[in-house]
Amino acid sequence: MRIIIVGAGEVGSSIASSLAQTHEVVVVDRDPERVEELTYSLDVLAKEGDGTSLETLEDAGLSRADLIVASTDVDESNLAICGTAKTVADPFTIARVKNVDLFETWKRSQDAFSVNFMVCSTAITAEEVAQVVGLPLSVDVDRFAHELVQMTEFEIVEGSPLVGQTIREADRTDALTFAAVIRDDDVVIPHGETTFAAGDRVVVIGSPEGVYEFALIAVPDEMPDDVHNVFVVGGSEIGVHVARQLHEQGVDVRLIEQDERRAEEVAELLPGIVVLNNDATDTEFLERENFGKSDTVVTALDNDQKNLMVSLLAKRLGVKRAISVIESEEYRDLFEAVGVDVPVNPQILTGEEIARFTREQIAEKLSFIEDARAEVVEIEVDEESVLTDRTVEESTAELPDGVVIGAIARGDEMVTPRGDTRIRVGDHVIMFVEADVRERVLAAV
Template structure:
């Protein structure tokens, strides 16, 4: 497939990196230095130019493109790129935007602006924050098959009861599969003999109920006050996160220092308690009993501010901290110094866009550990090598680095075991090592 990516920032480069081995990729950017760097670092055609100009798109063979992704840091530019593409091509267009109001305008008239699909970075990030905040000890969480299946990644601390158990010993859940383990820089495909160590990040796939049970068993946190949520910063992400919590029945607290912004969000969020204060004021935090919160979410405009707030919350005794980071290089640093989860909006956007490149192969994609592994959902068709085989037989047709985590059959969840048969029409959720992903997608 011929794919054109306009914008070679963090999002564009993440998408290009994911697609370069399996597609014909052209990347357009106005920055000559970035273009030169991509020419030598990736197997893509990097062009210097303006993606809103037809001559630049023609130089990228837009007439032959199947997909054009506009992911610069400017919402209006991305919309114009998609409109320009439609004058010269029938390519499917994706625009990345930050403003939810623009998304809502497009949703009111889908196909407007020449955009076939629109991805709102701030809304995606807010929804990720909500999903992760709902389970103790989670590093990542996502749902598949319309919510029937949940995938979650948990960090195992030294006090967790599953430490030093084998997967077989820890597996006491009726509808859950241990898929993989990240240990330092190593990715381990889970087998019955795999031993779970302190510090491991364990990926499980199964029914939402079983995953919640596992979360409560492995976490050493008090989950009785799971509704106590504090959001620091009424940035667009902070505001959207509060709205997500409200829509799911929570009554979060939101701290914002700017008077006008605090008033604005207070009027827009009737079930959120908005407090006007400096979130680094220790006396204020103590007076408002922030230490009793189940989770504190740092969503200020600035990585350093979010790090400071998260560390202060941790010092006060908050069980769990989630921080928004703009610089992906800070992710490991944040988690190393004790921040439970660092969420990068650009990475969330790249993940959402990448799933469109798998059209015809997969239903949904979730990237783990900065794309060291993926969890994918696909529907088995008559031509699939897995159709009519048991799990044991199917694994012989797949490369090492694959675990079948769950099967949906006719709307019912089937927990895969060795003799479980796979039939056409089944929806299968699979954990895959990124090194063998392309081979697996083609096999499916």
């Protein structure tokens, strides 16, 4: 497939990196430095130019393109790119937007704006944060097979009852599979005697109820096993949508916004949610509002430095969990090093969503793990699959090392795979797959 990606920022570069190995990728950007950097760092053809220009798109090979991805930082430019491409050719068009109103308009009439598929970074970020807030210790959550199956990555913190336990000891539910343990940057396929250590991240796949039960087991005594009250700091678009989703989940949400006019706007947008007009670094104000006693604080301010400052203050005041929206992936390690529990990057989430969509022909759905070093993949089993009419034990023997069959969705039921579970045509199989064996696995299944 020939893919033209317009915009070589964090989103565009992430998409290009994910797709370059299996597709012919051309990246277009106005910035000559970005173009030069991509030329040397990825196996792609990088071109300097304005992607809204028909001449630029034609120079990038528009007539032969199967897919156009518009991923600049400007919504209107992305819509213009898709519209321009459709004037002389008929590629499948994907546009990244931040504005939720544009996204809602497109959903009402898909293919509006000459866009075949639209990804709204604000909406998917708010959804990610809301899912993570709902599960203690989770750092990543995704759902498969029409939400019958859930993949969650948990951090095993100091003081967790799981520290020192083996997987065999921790496996207290029939609705869960332990897919991987991430330890010191290594991805380990676990076995029954694998022992949990503080700092491990464990990837589990199972029913939402089974995953939630495991979350409660993993929580230290001093942490809340359920989230009742959350502060959202920042009345940005993402902040507003996070607050709304949490409120709809029954969480007591309060939002802090320093700008008086914006605070008034947010209060109108969020009936039923308390909006506080104040500086979130004012410790006297925070103490009056019992900020430090909240279960979780989500920072969604307009830059990473402010988010870091408020997150650190929240932890110092006693908040159990800090989640921060970050604009630059370069800051992720810093945020985690100083105690921010979950940094969430809208650009990376958007890039993953677009890359995920382009690969749906092979994998119905996938979720990236640890900077794409592994994936959780959902496939539908057909007559040609190596899995057909084999037990899980037999299927695993046919697949490379680095694969775990985590769950099977059969009709409206989830089946927890055991060695003698037989896989049938039509089953949806959710597998953990290490990146270096991905192509071999998908070719077989």
